[in-house]
Amino acid sequence: MPQRMFLETVRSEGLAHLSYIVGHAGQAAVIDPRRDSSIYQQIAERHGAAITRIFETHRNEDYVIGSRDLARRTGATIHHGARLDFSYGQSVCEGNTFDIGQLRLGVLETPGHTHESISLTLADATNGPDPVGVFTGDALFIGDVGRTDLLPEGAEHAAGLLYESLHRTLGPLGDGVIVYPAHGAGSVCGMHMAPREFSTLGYERQHNHALQLDRDAFIRHKAGEYHDQPPYFKRMEQYNQFGPPELTDIPHPCPLDPSAFAETMDEGLFVVDLREPEAFAGAFVPGSLCIPLEMLASYGGWFLPYDRPLGLVAESSDQVGQAVRHLLRIGYDDVAGYLSGGLGAWETSGRPFGRVRTLPATELRSRLESGEDFTLLDVRKPNEVAEQRLKGSLHIHLGELPGRLDEIPRDRPVTTLCSSGRRAMIAASILKKHGFEQVENNLGSMQACLAVGCPTET
Amino acid sequence: MPQRMFLETVRSEGLAHLSYIVGHAGQAAVIDPRRDSSIYQQIAERHGAAITRIFETHRNEDYVIGSRDLARRTGATIHHGARLDFSYGQSVCEGNTFDIGQLRLGVLETPGHTHESISLTLADATNGPDPVGVFTGDALFIGDVGRTDLLPEGAEHAAGLLYESLHRTLGPLGDGVIVYPAHGAGSVCGMHMAPREFSTLGYERQHNHALQLDRDAFIRHKAGEYHDQPPYFKRMEQYNQFGPPELTDIPHPCPLDPSAFAETMDEGLFVVDLREPEAFAGAFVPGSLCIPLEMLASYGGWFLPYDRPLGLVAESSDQVGQAVRHLLRIGYDDVAGYLSGGLGAWETSGRPFGRVRTLPATELRSRLESGEDFTLLDVRKPNEVAEQRLKGSLHIHLGELPGRLDEIPRDRPVTTLCSSGRRAMIAASILKKHGFEQVENNLGSMQACLAVGCPTET
Amino acid sequence: MPQRMFLETVRSEGLAHLSYIVGHAGQAAVIDPRRDSSIYQQIAERHGAAITRIFETHRNEDYVIGSRDLARRTGATIHHGARLDFSYGQSVCEGNTFDIGQLRLGVLETPGHTHESISLTLADATNGPDPVGVFTGDALFIGDVGRTDLLPEGAEHAAGLLYESLHRTLGPLGDGVIVYPAHGAGSVCGMHMAPREFSTLGYERQHNHALQLDRDAFIRHKAGEYHDQPPYFKRMEQYNQFGPPELTDIPHPCPLDPSAFAETMDEGLFVVDLREPEAFAGAFVPGSLCIPLEMLASYGGWFLPYDRPLGLVAESSDQVGQAVRHLLRIGYDDVAGYLSGGLGAWETSGRPFGRVRTLPATELRSRLESGEDFTLLDVRKPNEVAEQRLKGSLHIHLGELPGRLDEIPRDRPVTTLCSSGRRAMIAASILKKHGFEQVENNLGSMQACLAVGCPTET
């Protein structure tokens, strides 16, 4: 019986990052490994394969790529696109092919998201060179295409390049080619991705809205898109071009009892509370920032400093372990400790704790109707606000909030609002951290407000 | 190389239940299996062994024993003590021995906790009959001994029996015998158990406080102990004497969206919120009962009805899965569904949600000092209250709260209090469920109050 | 973030059977579950989903389907094609659809392999009815199509039906549809399957040899194919139409020491040796049948009786556990025991053991050249022999060997031969079991013989 070809997807939740390992006959290749990369070796070992090649579809801006650590441990060669001057690895060009047993990976240059972006075709060499799959990186997603706001030449130029990549390079591979993208639903790298990880070029050609547009419409559409550019992107780009710090291992931070935790905060510990918004509302360590665990990968890079040790408040040591991974994937390696015993230990120590009042949409509606005097702070993205907003709301994008606090009156209650109430709780914690006293969160936010009929404007 | 004898502990968190599987040479025996019992087969399989015998150290009152399901699936024989008329299995008597490869299990009758309680010595037959370990059931724990409030003849009689079992039956086995008890720290079956699962008769003889007492002092001590007797104990006793309903499999309850969840509540769904107290405080489904997941096994049996379908509010589907196991271990098999999307889905639906105000101990102290008019409701156990209580507090034991609600004034705020604030949140949710409007929870409770110097009385 | 749609493949090695579980939003469906079916529940649980539907693409003939056990444990509904009178489950027809969250499964009737064969399209309902994948059962494989020798109307009729199913029903779904077949490389249900589990209708249209043929050529091709029809097929068909015995659990057979093993053999134990052919050659329990573990699912059904208890000789208890699963998947539930301590225990007990002399191809060539007097027994399938055979060889198909032993002279050495030497070792063990004394195995067999230039004929 011939040995089975294998292809496995490795997901990094939070980042919604998809990476892949393919192999045959004792060899394996990894595409876009994440930083905590031992998982690829475990999969390879399970298939009796050695990892011999690592491909980077592009210089990622939203996470630290794990190629160098993985290469160091396995002896594999790293390959990436030729149009950027990387400090490590080997450049590959259109048409290069690499054999992994009877599997053949072929390089396609698919610029647009970045200049050096490549896609990799996957062929079963026993049937000749026709690809059966393609790793599309951030060029083509399932349900969307890559963002084009990162090139120095501007979004229109980038969108033009991407259009060509999609229609001249990927499209001609044929409908029957399976698509393996670098991100799934929930990523900051796209907006309309499907919560589904199986698709083909043919299916996308028919159902991906971005592929329905002609060149001009496509460029207009892409140029008009809004995407967050959190400040940590710059660091990721540096890391991924010149090589990130070596990661010898996943550290486990120290347990700190409430007294030690408080002391360490006095010495500069920056504290992130990973619990759910409702739990933060119920009680929190004064001075801490609320970022629920599943939002940590997407929002940590907006607010967390790289030059201060981080402290965690979590519901379990399992959550601590996950947070450490989420953080190192975006380059935060200095997690100094966590609150041992969780918030309960803080509470029983007798230390004061903070609270955020929560407000159902029905109460918000009454308040709006009765014309109460308060600030309704909407922290959604500009494109969300542009679509629809509550009457009388003040808009400051969550990412800009720390720099624009003086726009918010301190003598009146502030009610934070987003789409569901989750980002609004991050905002509420920022306000609390900066001394705002009357802070409320409208849990349910816009979705609830629309459901109960709050007055809106466009 | 001779095949290794194995002994593995299976823990059921929540119940703090310890069960064991021992084996040698292709055979294995299980002591006190839990109801979700496939784990024993997995361990046996890993050691290449078939489970041939199952021992019950006594008719347990705090959980459903899994013997019959496990026996049905493996063909193993069930053995238990002779002094109770079980509807299934075989009775064993002092001195009976059972060989599992070269391991030999021997029966000791150790009444006290119940009449039919047995302990099982574990010997390596290659060295003769001397035991190297003993499974002590609920007779001897690490750091404590079994409770003696369950016999119809009364606690003094039971304590006398237990004293003999400990000193005449177990003690003479010798200091060098390892102790394998049926419960660890956190169980409702004892009070002072160590958070450590390795000990010997010799170590316990020197360090277990209950073994330091002479007969009279021991009986006085045990007769004076307080232990909760939640109403579900009766059902467990019935199940474990006559056989529980067959468990074909671990069910996975249905996801219910907020609309379906609300409808099912109208039709009689009894809703338990498994999230942490702080999260419940932040927002909850009106009408739901707060029992944090890790307290579910200990407190579910006080409050949950056996004749209504249960609905769950959880933070993750993983929590739902755990709760289903916790519940079936105490006989609740009808979990009809869970709130799909969690509380966030409820909030974004626009439905109103409940809140419980949380109160730090510093605020409580100020309020007590200023003589504010409110009810301070202490829901701890009588023995805890007897030791120390806050001045002016009203005491109603948590378990009795649903039946004594009319003792609490409805026209003033009620602040619930326990040792840490966790049980107090269960109490708060009961008050809310029964229409109390001004309900607060003192997170941190007695521990925090003592730390900040609230006025107490004894 | 919307909940992820999931699709996982469950492989049963040996049978090369592929089954699937797909799910979304708390619900899941299983396609063609195997008999040891708890794995589907584990996967569902991991995704927080309940299994609500089970589909059978057809009445399988090569394994026992696990639908009824899985349905009993989960409460799921079973669905299968309408053109056979099943004793259980519900019939479905062309065009029926079933929603699993936002996933939609649709029924296509694709007869040919059997009359009632169905395929199931998989659509993402958020994009409308177009399928993104199709579960093809035994109609279309990756690299081959289903066998057509099972219909009572004959292979030509069946091939005609299958041609229509492939070209009129499946083909029009479009190139961009991912193919999820019921078998992979190594199955007895097809001959040319690729060792690859990812493909599309478009890729198959271009690279699957059977799809290149026109109707007449296709029917000629299929009618000319040879496929084994092991006797156990009949039992599988009975089981799968009327319902197999309930499987309460995976049993673990008893360890038997050499003395007990020998005694049980005297009482009728039928012994299978699961070790590799080389190990069997080195020493074996007299009277045992050699079927290496990985061949057990494919060849067990030829030679093992259903009415005698089976005994196993293995290299590890892990192998025993795997063999038990392989056997129950093809309906052998009575594995009474295994040789404890393996063959080493048999050897050290002093009992005589059998041996098979092994012969490299170079020696066979010399012997053929020198015209030695011996029987060269080729046990390959007729179609293999027809292609090329060694000069002077006697051909008896392995499956027919037990019934044709009298065609083989007992007074001369017999050298068994197949393609690689593996089936030849099964043959050698059959000869040994039936008293042949001079039995050799040509390890490497035809492949080695061709490599070293043994004289052949066509």
Added chain:
Amino acid sequence: MPQRMFLETVRSEGLAHLSYIVGHAGQAAVIDPRRDSSIYQQIAERHGAAITRIFETHRNEDYVIGSRDLARRTGATIHHGARLDFSYGQSVCEGNTFDIGQLRLGVLETPGHTHESISLTLADATNGPDPVGVFTGDALFIGDVGRTDLLPEGAEHAAGLLYESLHRTLGPLGDGVIVYPAHGAGSVCGMHMAPREFSTLGYERQHNHALQLDRDAFIRHKAGEYHDQPPYFKRMEQYNQFGPPELTDIPHPCPLDPSAFAETMDEGLFVVDLREPEAFAGAFVPGSLCIPLEMLASYGGWFLPYDRPLGLVAESSDQVGQAVRHLLRIGYDDVAGYLSGGLGAWETSGRPFGRVRTLPATELRSRLESGEDFTLLDVRKPNEVAEQRLKGSLHIHLGELPGRLDEIPRDRPVTTLCSSGRRAMIAASILKKHGFEQVENNLGSMQACLAVGCPTET
């Protein structure tokens, strides 16, 4: 609920090495870590703990200790006995204590096996300083005591030291102390260890034969013991005193097809066949050495060169992975490749393969009775041979065989013999490798010979 103290045993099969990790309250200590040490971090992570201390009970001679790699990855401190000049870590002395949460580890100096040997008591500090367990390293095993043939001062001196350690240092800790030794049954570091890993000082005092002897008898007994001293011990001692090469990761060797494998052998690859002796007998790659996988850790260090790349022949890639671990634990880091497709691929390539004739004891008896002319080569240890031997056998200890081949006549058949036939197959492979042509193996060996009544002498 207080956090549970944990204690887990990590076994390395083959070496029968036992190491431990204990922890409490977010901290953990490891005792005698093996070289592939990520498992300790996984366990610590599961318990939410950081590894802060590593203890070495002595400079081990039979395996490479993993302290330095583990310390490098975790930041933990390494501790070992003061009576040897280690190049790394910190020395500890009698009476030093180290707290891990509420667990307290205390140092006892227990020389004898080596000078710097220490034991570590384990106390629950909440109960004061009395130990509940003790990590005894190679001083005391379950059923035996450490070997005393390694000190330069000689076995009598060492035995005297060990006697004092056992009776003056460990004994007084009290019967009720659990024993956690560094090796279990099957180790080269002791002879009579029980196949059981749970015991106490009290149980050992009564049942461990070595503890029954008075000082003089003990010294005589230990001085008279025979233990193998394989040549690799020297390298382990060097590594463990001065630090082994850093292990960045577990490598996965390259698959080599038969042709590449043969070529690499020509270039100096040293080939080890890991399959069972019966399989080696059936067919083997000419020039390879037979060491069954489970014997690799104990016998590899006798025969494998440190300065040549190793090649593996295995039954599965899983076996390859295990062998790589076994080998790196004894310092062999250069495994260059393995035979892809296993021996079957070699056979079908047409390459000649070797065979070893296997001989049941009944045939050997006949041959001995008929006075046939052959060499009966007994490769057991001197102490085994001294007890009982077959009449007319030639004795060469397996470890010395490669250097004493010229004592064996080449013109007659050689039948190898040991206790069971396993070591005898290693011997047979050595003979084959060195050109002996008529080599047989008596599978079952002495055990079988005694069972069937072969003539013996003492």
